[in-house]
Amino acid sequence: MKTLLIIGYVWPEPRSSAAGYHMLSFIELFLTHNWKITFASPAALSEHRADLVSLGVDEVAIELNSSCFDKWVGQLQPDIVLFDRFMMEEQFGWRVEQCCPNALRILDTEDLHSLREARHQWVKQQLRADNLDISQLSSPQELYQRMAKQDQCKREIAAVYRSDLTLMVSEFEINLLKQHFGIPNNLLTHCPFMLPTAQENTPLFSERQHFISIGNFRHAPNWDAVLWLKQQLWPLIKQHLPDAELHIYGAYPPPKATALHNEKEGFLVKGWVEDAHLVMRQAKVLLAPLRFGAGIKGKLVDAMRNGTPSVTTTIGTEGMIESEASWSGEQTNTPEKFAQAAINLYSNDEQWQVAQTRGYQILTDHFCQAKIQTNLLSCVEALLEAEQLTQHRLANFTGQMLLHHQHKSTKYMAQWIEAKNQLAPANEEPTEPTS
Structure with missing residues (x-):
C-alpha cells in the first residue's frame, strides 16, 4: 500500500473555502485508489474543519521548528509528500528531503499568493489615487514586473523549483510562470477543481x-x-x-x-x-x-x-x-x-x-472530474518510478541548487529557533516564523 503525507497550512474546511474543497478532493481521489493517507498540520484545530478521521485519514499535529518532525517523518517514510501552499514547503521541505529522500515532493499552490498580493497592492495604490482600472491587472508583463520585486514572490518561485511537481489550478498562472519566470513545463501540471456533473433539477x-x-x-x-x-x-x-x-x-x-x-x-x-x-x-x-x-x-x-x-x-x-x-x-x-x-x-x-x-x-x-483525475494520477505514477524521478531531478539543476542553499539557511534558522524555544521560560510564548 502506497502512503501519502499531506502537510497542511490549515485543516481543510470544504464548506468554508474553495481551497478546502480542493484539498478534500485530493484526499478522496487517493483514498479511492487505496492509498494510506496522513494529514499533518501545525495549525490550530478550526471550527468548520472536515472530519478526516471518519474518512480513514490519520490526523497528526506537528510543530514548526522542531526536530521531532524529522524522527516522525523518517519512521513514516511516505511515498509522496504534498505540501499545502509554499509556506509549508519552506518549513518542512528540507526536512522531508533529508529524512525521506526518495519521497516524491509535490507542491499544491492553491493559487499564486504573490500574484494575489501584487494585485492587492496595485488596487490599494490606485484607490489612493482615485484612478482604479482593474483591467490592467491581467497584463502578464506588467504582473511580472510587479511580482518580481516582492520577497514573497522569490520565496514562492523557489518553492516551485525545489518541488518535483507543482499543481496549478489556473492555466493563466501556468503561462505566467512558464513565459515570464522561466519555470520548465515538466515541473508544472494543470489541476483545477475536480468536479462531478452539475446539479440537476435546479430551480427555474x-x-x-x-x-x-x-x-x-x-x-x-x-x-x-x-x-x-x-x-x-x-x-x-x-x-x-x-x-x-x-x-x-x-x-x-x-x-x-x-x-x-x-x-x-x-x-x-x-x-x-x-x-x-x-x-x-x-x-x-x-x-x-x-x-x-x-x-x-x-x-x-x-x-x-x-x-x-x-x-x-x-x-x-x-x-x-x-x-x-x-x-x-x-x-x-x-x-x-x-x-x-x-x-x-x-x-x-x-x-x-x-x-x-x-x-x-x-x-x-x-x-471534468474524470479527465483531471486521470491526468494527475498519470503524472504522479510516472514520477514515482525511481529512475524517472532521478532523471527528473537531475534535469532540474536550479531546484537542486535552491534546495542546497535552503539547507544552509532555513535549516539553521529553524534549529536556532528550536534551541531558543527550549531555553525560553515556561511562561514565554515560543517563537514562530512570520511566514
Whole structure:
C-alpha cells in the first residue's frame, strides 16, 4: 500500500473555502485508489474543519521548528509528500528531503499568493489615487514586473523549483510562470477543481429571488468585494430594483462586516451557512465584484454547478473562459456597467437561461472530474518510478541548487529557533516564523 503525507497550512474546511474543497478532493481521489493517507498540520484545530478521521485519514499535529518532525517523518517514510501552499514547503521541505529522500515532493499552490498580493497592492495604490482600472491587472508583463520585486514572490518561485511537481489550478498562472519566470513545463501540471456533473433539477428563474454574494471573510479579496458592493454597486442596483435583497454569506464574519447589515437597504450580512449549495440554488444572481485575487474562484464555480448566473470582473473569470461572450452571465470592471449587468440578468428570463447554459458548458470543458483525475494520477505514477524521478531531478539543476542553499539557511534558522524555544521560560510564548 502506497502512503501519502499531506502537510497542511490549515485543516481543510470544504464548506468554508474553495481551497478546502480542493484539498478534500485530493484526499478522496487517493483514498479511492487505496492509498494510506496522513494529514499533518501545525495549525490550530478550526471550527468548520472536515472530519478526516471518519474518512480513514490519520490526523497528526506537528510543530514548526522542531526536530521531532524529522524522527516522525523518517519512521513514516511516505511515498509522496504534498505540501499545502509554499509556506509549508519552506518549513518542512528540507526536512522531508533529508529524512525521506526518495519521497516524491509535490507542491499544491492553491493559487499564486504573490500574484494575489501584487494585485492587492496595485488596487490599494490606485484607490489612493482615485484612478482604479482593474483591467490592467491581467497584463502578464506588467504582473511580472510587479511580482518580481516582492520577497514573497522569490520565496514562492523557489518553492516551485525545489518541488518535483507543482499543481496549478489556473492555466493563466501556468503561462505566467512558464513565459515570464522561466519555470520548465515538466515541473508544472494543470489541476483545477475536480468536479462531478452539475446539479440537476435546479430551480427555474421564476422560482428564485434576490441576489447572493458569498466568500470566506478572512480572504482579503472577498472582504474588498463586500466593501465595493456596500459603497458603490448595491446602491446603483437598488435604485432600479427596490424590492431586491442581497444576501451575503461567508465563514468568519468580523464585527466590521456584520456592522454593514442593513434591512432597510436590503443589504443582509448572514455569515456562515451550513449548505452553500442550497442558498446558491435559491438565489437568482450571484454578485462577485473581485478587484484582485488569483487562481480559480470557488464561488463562481459553485454558482455554475447550481445553475446560478453571475456578474463578476475579469479577475473573477480568469482561467475559466476564452472569451467574454462565453461567460455564465456578465463580466465587467466598472461600477455602472456592473450594476446594469446585474439588473439586466436579474430581470430577463431569456438572458438568464442563456447564461445558465453557458455555465454548464464551462464546467464540462474545464472541470471534468474524470479527465483531471486521470491526468494527475498519470503524472504522479510516472514520477514515482525511481529512475524517472532521478532523471527528473537531475534535469532540474536550479531546484537542486535552491534546495542546497535552503539547507544552509532555513535549516539553521529553524534549529536556532528550536534551541531558543527550549531555553525560553515556561511562561514565554515560543517563537514562530512570520511566514
